[in-house]
Amino acid sequence: MQRVRKESGPRVRGDLRASYPPRMTRPLILAPRVALIALIAFGIAACARQPEPQAPAIAARTLDPARLAFTAVPPDSLAAVIASGGAQGTLVNVWASWCEPCREEFPGIIRLSRAYRDRGLRVVLISADFTEDLPNARKFLAEQGVDWPTYYKTGDDQAFIAALSSNWSGSLPGSFVFDAHGVLRDSWEGKASYAAFERRVRPVLSLPELPAGSTDSTTHGKDRS
Amino acid sequence: MKPILLSGAALLAASIILVSGMPAGAEESAPAALALGSKAPMADVQMKTAAGSEVSIAGVKGAKGTLVVFTCNGCPWAKKWEARIVKLGNEASKKGIGVVAINANDPSVNATDDYANMVTRAKDRGMKFPYAMDATSDIARAFGATRTPEAFLFDGKGLLVYHGTIDDNADDAGAVKQPYLANAVWAVAGGKAVPVAETKSLGCGIKFRAAKTAS
Numbered sequence: 001m002q003r004v005r006k007e008s009g010p011r012v013r014g015d016l017r018a019s020y021p022p023r024m025t026r027p028l029i030l031a032p033r034v035a036l037i038a039l040i041a042f043g044i045a046a047c048a049r050q051p052e053p054q055a056p057a058i059a060a061r062t063l064d065p066a067r068l069a070f071t072a073v074p075p076d077s078l079a080a081v082i083a084s085g086g087a088q089g090t091l092v093n094v095w096a097s098w099c100e101p102c103r104e105e106f107p108g109i110i111r112l113s114r115a116y117r118d119r120g121l122r123v124v125l126i127s128a129d130f131t132e133d134l135p136n137a138r139k140f141l142a143e144q145g146v147d148w149p150t151y152y153k154t155g156d157d158q159a160f161i162a163a164l165s166s167n168w169s170g171s172l173p174g175s176f177v178f179d180a181h182g183v184l185r186d187s188w189e190g191k192a193s194y195a196a197f198e199r200r201v202r203p204v205l206s207l208p209e210l211p212a213g214s215t216d217s218t219t220h221g222k223d224r225s
Numbered sequence: 226m227k228p229i230l231l232s233g234a235a236l237l238a239a240s241i242i243l244v245s246g247m248p249a250g251a252e253e254s255a256p257a258a259l260a261l262g263s264k265a266p267m268a269d270v271q272m273k274t275a276a277g278s279e280v281s282i283a284g285v286k287g288a289k290g291t292l293v294v295f296t297c298n299g300c301p302w303a304k305k306w307e308a309r310i311v312k313l314g315n316e317a318s319k320k321g322i323g324v325v326a327i328n329a330n331d332p333s334v335n336a337t338d339d340y341a342n343m344v345t346r347a348k349d350r351g352m353k354f355p356y357a358m359d360a361t362s363d364i365a366r367a368f369g370a371t372r373t374p375e376a377f378l379f380d381g382k383g384l385l386v387y388h389g390t391i392d393d394n395a396d397d398a399g400a401v402k403q404p405y406l407a408n409a410v411w412a413v414a415g416g417k418a419v420p421v422a423e424t425k426s427l428g429c430g431i432k433f434r435a436a437k438t439a440s
């Protein structure tokens with residue numbers, strides 16, 4: 001109550017309530033009403049904020065799978081694709097439409113891309129789907145609201161694996177963090193959470209380490225559609 | 226300048242090796258795969274087969290060698306390679322190579338990988354070697370297997386001589402240029418050195434059951 005009264009003080013200056021005499025008696029009488037109004041307003045505002053959107057607005061936008069920029073990338077073009085973005089850091093994620101762990105971590109990657117693109121992160125998604133499954137991959141990308149160019153793998157598996165990391169066994173999903181010079185700085189295989197992705201890309205973006213178990217709330221504010 | 230340059234390059238190389246490893250911190254980190262020259266771990270552990278019997282890796286050991294293939298029922302890569310694995314396994318079984326296919330996937334992650342589907346697949350595909358369930362996923366863990374399908378071939382002395390993929394084209398059997406596993410199997414059956422000992426391919430990550438901690 002006291003906090004509400006304090007906040008209501010300066011704000012009344014200049015509006016109708018500014019004509020209230022600055023006497024102690026009247027504010028004392030009005031205080032409960034002001035506080036009540038403020039409380040209701042606060043409650044409405046709070047309700048209006050809840051629940052916060054769980055997914056970026058773009059996920060709700062309908063994308064046409066057939067119109068997505070989805071192009072083949074053979075092993076010998078991988079380095080050029082990674083370098084072409086000129087980003088401070090590039091996260092490459094190899095996935096497939098049938099791969100359940102890939103699908104599960106995907107929303108986190110999309111969120112990461114939106115949260116960190118202004119900080120120099122580029123996300124390169126490469127589908128490892130077989131030719132007959134590429135329509136499913138397109139459909140999934142559209143459902144996830146991926147509105148930037150992505151790729152599908154072609155050519156020899158071994159050359160493809162070697163072009164990303166000699167430490168990669170080839171198991172999906174595989175994730176790789178490259179610096180601005182195209183040098184591999186980090187990689188892992190298996191599903192990761194949003195927090196894990198965030199923790200792994202921040203060093204290459206020269207961002208400070210986050211406390212264990214937390215995510216950067218400032219980046220959440222930068223989520224955009 | 227040269228020593229400085231060399232030491233700088235060495236430092237850079239060491240840094241790259243350090244930062245590019247599969248470090249802890251990922252939700253799932255890759256285990257170290259069984260090294261060439263190793264013996265099969267957990268070879269005496271009994272596994273239930275699709276035929277309803279029990280088998281161990283030691284139990285299927287052939288006079289000339291033993292082939293262990295981690296595979297499953299639902300993975301598209303495993304399915305693409307399945308006919309080739311069965312054909313090679315059936316033929317190798319007749320030439321002194323013991324063969325076992327092992328499903329280490331947790332069926333609670335994907336029901337397709339359950340025992341009933343193993344029975345169906347083994348029968349439908351005409352597997353003449355055991356298709357066994359690694360009921361704890363511990364055998365796959367001990368091998369450092371990460372994906373399906375993934376092959377480990379041991380020679381007549383029980384030493385690992387080949388680890389890797391089936392061939393160089395999962396999608397199109399007719400376009401295979403390098404039948405890596407078949408080459409290795411026939412080399413071992415013929416008492417020769419395998420031409421290529423380690424290969425890789427893309428594959429579905431093994432859906433490991435939770436590891437039991439020692440009490």
